[in-house]
Amino acid sequence: MFHFSNIVRTKGDPKIVEGGASLKQPVDQLARALGWFSIGLGVVELFAPRRVTETLGMEGHETMVRAFGVREILAGIMSLSVDKNAGLWARVGGDGLDAAALLSGLTADNPKKGNVTLALLMVGGIAMLDYRAAQDTKPQRPARDARRKLYPNRSGFPKGIESIRTAARQIAARAGHNEVKQGDERRVP
Amino acid sequence: MKALVWHGKEDIRCDTVTDPEIQDPRDAIIKVTSCAICGSDLHLFHNFIPGMLPGDIMGHETMGEVVEVGSGVDGKLKKGDRIVVPFTIICGECDQCKRGNFSVCETTNRKRHLADKAFGHATAGLFGYTHLTGGYPGGQAEYLRVPYADATHIKVPAGIPDEQLLFLSDIFPTGWQAAAQCDIEPTDTVAIWGCGPVGQMAIRSAILLGANQVIAIDCLPERLSMAEAGGATVINFETESVVERLQELTDGRGPEKCIDCVGMESHVMPSLPDTLLDRAKQMVMVESDRPHVLREMIYVCRPGGIISVPGVYSGLSDMLPMGAFMNKGLTMRTGQTHVNRWTDDLLRRIEEGEIDPSFVITHTVPLEQGPEMYQVFRDKRDSCVKVVLKP
Numbered sequence: 036m037f038h039f040s041n042i043v044r045t046k047g048d049p050k051i052v053e054g055g056a057s058l059k060q061p062v063d064q065l066a067r068a069l070g071w072f073s074i075g076l077g078v079v080e081l082f083a084p085r086r087v088t089e090t091l092g093m094e095g096h097e098t099m100v101r102a103f104g105v106r107e108i109l110a111g112i113m114s115l116s117v118d119k120n121a122g123l124w125a126r127v128g129g130d131g132l133d134a135a136a137l138l139s140g141l142t143a144d145n146p147k148k149g150n151v152t153l154a155l156l157m158v159g160g161i162a163m164l165d166y167r168a169a170q171d172t173k174p175q176r177p178a179r180d181a182r183r184k185l186y187p188n189r190s191g192f193p194k195g196i197e198s199i200r201t202a203a204r205q206i207a208a209r210a211g212h213n214e215v216k217q218g219d220e221r222r223v224p
Numbered sequence: 225m226k227a228l229v230w231h232g233k234e235d236i237r238c239d240t241v242t243d244p245e246i247q248d249p250r251d252a253i254i255k256v257t258s259c260a261i262c263g264s265d266l267h268l269f270h271n272f273i274p275g276m277l278p279g280d281i282m283g284h285e286t287m288g289e290v291v292e293v294g295s296g297v298d299g300k301l302k303k304g305d306r307i308v309v310p311f312t313i314i315c316g317e318c319d320q321c322k323r324g325n326f327s328v329c330e331t332t333n334r335k336r337h338l339a340d341k342a343f344g345h346a347t348a349g350l351f352g353y354t355h356l357t358g359g360y361p362g363g364q365a366e367y368l369r370v371p372y373a374d375a376t377h378i379k380v381p382a383g384i385p386d387e388q389l390l391f392l393s394d395i396f397p398t399g400w401q402a403a404a405q406c407d408i409e410p411t412d413t414v415a416i417w418g419c420g421p422v423g424q425m426a427i428r429s430a431i432l433l434g435a436n437q438v439i440a441i442d443c444l445p446e447r448l449s450m451a452e453a454g455g456a457t458v459i460n461f462e463t464e465s466v467v468e469r470l471q472e473l474t475d476g477r478g479p480e481k482c483i484d485c486v487g488m489e490s491h492v493m494p495s496l497p498d499t500l501l502d503r504a505k506q507m508v509m510v511e512s513d514r515p516h517v518l519r520e521m522i523y524v525c526r527p528g529g530i531i532s533v534p535g536v537y538s539g540l541s542d543m544l545p546m547g548a549f550m551n552k553g554l555t556m557r558t559g560q561t562h563v564n565r566w567t568d569d570l571l572r573r574i575e576e577g578e579i580d581p582s583f584v585i586t587h588t589v590p591l592e593q594g595p596e597m598y599q600v601f602r603d604k605r606d607s608c609v610k611v612v613l614k615p
Contacts, residue, residue: 040231040279045334048361048369049227049241051279057237058595109508116507117234117270176603179462184586184607185449191428191583196455199578203434207410 062171066119069168072161073111073126080104091154092147093140103133123169130162226615227365228594230280233271236595241281244361244369249296252373254288254307258386259363261285261594261611262394263420264536266602267488268354272512273538275338275354284311284351285393286363287386293373300374307377308392309363309370310563313349316375327560332372333358342539347560364594366615378567381575387582387612388574391425395610396581397566399425399485402534403433404566405557406481413437413474415524416456417517418485419447421610422534424584426483427454432579435481439473441466443491446607450584462493470524478526487535488513498543505542512539522549533558584610591615 038051080087081104084097106129113122137158140151177183192199229239244253262285267273287308290301301307314321315331329348333339336346339356349371352362360371370376380389399422408414414430416423419442430438431454440451443462452458459469470479492499498516505511521531522545531554549556573579586609589597597611 038279040277043277044279045359047245047247049225049244049281049365051229051239051241053240055229055237055239055595057231057235058599059235063234112507118503118507174603175599175605177605183445185446186583186586186607186609187449187453189450189583190453190455191424191579191581192431192454193577193580196431199431200434200455202578203432204410207434 060171062168063119065164065168066114066123066172069126069161069165070111070114070119070122073107073114075111077104077107077109077111080107090147091137091140091151092145093151096136099136103129103136106132120169120172120174123165123172126165127162127169130158130165133158134162225366226591227281227361228283228591228613229278230268230276230282231278234269236269236282236598238592238594241365244367246292246294247369248371249294250372250374251294252290252297252301252370252377253292254286254309254368254370255291256286256288256363256366256368256615258288258390259283259286259365259591259613259615260390260393260395261364261597261601261613263422264353264487265598267536267538269598269602270489272488272506273354273356273536274342275356275359277355277359280352280354280359281361281363281365282352283362283364284353285390285395286351286368287380287390287393288368290373291367297374301377301379305377306380306382307370308380308389308567309351309368310376310378310392310397310567311351311353311394312376312560312563313351313358313360313371314375314564315372321375324562324565326562326564332376335359350560364591364613366591375564378564378571380571384574385582387585387588388580389571390612391421391581391584392563392567392570392574394561394563395421395584396425396570397563398422398534398561399427400429400566400570401559401561402426402483402485402532403429403435406430406483406530406532408433408435408481410434411436412481413439413479414481414483415439415441415470415479415521416451416483416485417441417521418487418535419444419451419458420485421584423447423483423485424450424454424609425581426485426534427451427456428579430481430483431455432573437473439470439479444604446586447609450609454583461491466520467524474526478524478529480526480529482521482525482529482531484517484521484531484533484535486517487533488515488537490514490516502542511542513537513541515541515544519543519545522552522554525552525554527552527554529554531556534561585612587611589613 041050084100110125290305313332318330332349339346349358438456440456448458502514
């Protein structure tokens with residue numbers, strides 16, 4: 036089977052013959068897609084806010100759209116990082132802000148309120164995906180109060196710590212260092 | 225053969241790959257009997273260190289049995305020899321090797337043009353650790369080609385289990401070098417940040433080198449308990465102030481020697497705003513490292529003290545308090561480990577029963593379970609401290 040990565044292998048180095056299973060889940064792909072979508076939308080909002088406000092009949096709100104664009108880009112970058120869960124929750128929060136802003140434009144005198152309704156439906160759909168991805172990428176780290184195994188007997192010194200400390204002191208004394216005297220040992224655990 | 229192969233961020237797979245071949249007369253091939261996942265492999269898992277390519281085999285803590293030798297190995301190895309493979313590939317002949325500065329060997333990095341650009345001067349080739357260090361296939365595999373095998377090996381005797389010897393490849397000499405370059409004196413307090421595998425070895429090394437007091441800093445109960453077992457006084461940075469506790473434990477003087485066994489991925493905590501800022505900057509790629517531990521060490525270290533940095537940093541670190549560093553007259557020593565400089569002495573200590581490095585192993589699994597174990601180790605699930613893989 037052809038593996039693209041084999042092209043860059045140094046001659047003689049092992050090449051992939053058969054790929055093993057990936058631990059990546061479909062939700063990881065979804066998180067990645069949402070991350071890139073977020074960055075794309077953010078770039079549009081940041082650099083073409085007037086087009087966005089005109090489409091929604093919400094002229095005069097360009098600054099807010101730009102700010103939302105920055106937020107989208109940051110959440111997108113976070114969603115593509117190893118901290119994707121935080122990025123996805125940031126997107127869920129952002130979806131709430133988007134919905135609130137769009138609702139403010141859903142007024143009777145807005146000639147583009149059809150577009151606003153469509154945008155609200157899209158935000159709702161994306162929010163569901165964001166929420167699902169955020170739920171499913173929850174970090175697997177144990178909770179802080181989870182029960183942990185402790186290792187109180189793993190000193191690594193088969194002869195015991197005191198024997199090692201004594202030997203080290205004797206070596207230091209022979210080497211001419213000032214040996215630690217009894218009274219100086221108050222901080223020795 | 226089976227090998228753990230990097231395919232991208234958080235995507236390591238157990239693939240079937242072609243067997244390694246002798247490429248140079250100085251090569252040898254070993255059948256891997258044990259290998260391990262290192263904390264620094266997690267930086268690659270997270271793709272924080274540039275220079276990995278899909279298809280790269282992971283792993284730089286490996287030992288095994290020689291099954292084939294090139295014609296130029298010159299009798300220094302023969303089939304059937306049992307060796308531990310140091311993670312730094314060395315020629316043994318260049319000026320740096322002759323000085324004992326093996327991790328900056330001038331010969332073995334076969335992609336030195338990349339490293340010259342990134343670091344100014346190339347460092348040694350390393351197994352399974354990006355194309356900046358040669359792009360050599362790593363040892364989390366059934367077989368490994370060992371380049372410059374006549375110099376790049378540690379011969380070990382039969383009769384001692386792999387588990388006691390394997391860590392001569394990296395974490396034991398790394399912890400040892402971290403402590404040794406502190407020039408520990410019998411009155412010294414040595415503070416060690418990070419109680420992962422290297423931190424645990426640094427704690428034991430500081431004790432063996434005669435430190436008066438060793439203080440270990442982490443937040444995970446299992447790692448703190450292991451540190452305490454090794455003779456350290458512990459500080460849990462989630463529940464105590466590191467600065468205040470260190471002051472208390474050193475009668476206000478600060479530790480004379482500080483060791484950073486954390487490196488570029490220090491813990492992110494809302495109560496430490498610099499860690500949040502570092503993480504944000506790392507995410508948008510305006511800073512490659514999160515150097516909270518370096519900042520803290522410079523702040524707490526006793527004037528005239530030594531800071532030792534075995535923790536891996538990859539590129540740029542912001543907001544280091546150089547004023548404090550300079551005015552306090554501190555010395556910083558760092559570097560990848562000159563493994564072969566230390567291993568004769570460390571092997572003797574293992575043989576004489578002075579230390580048994582296998583204490584750090586918490587999980588032993590078949591190689592095929594390697595990808596899952598990367599996640600378990602990263603997430604600190606199941607109180608995981610060190611994973612050994614058996615091909």
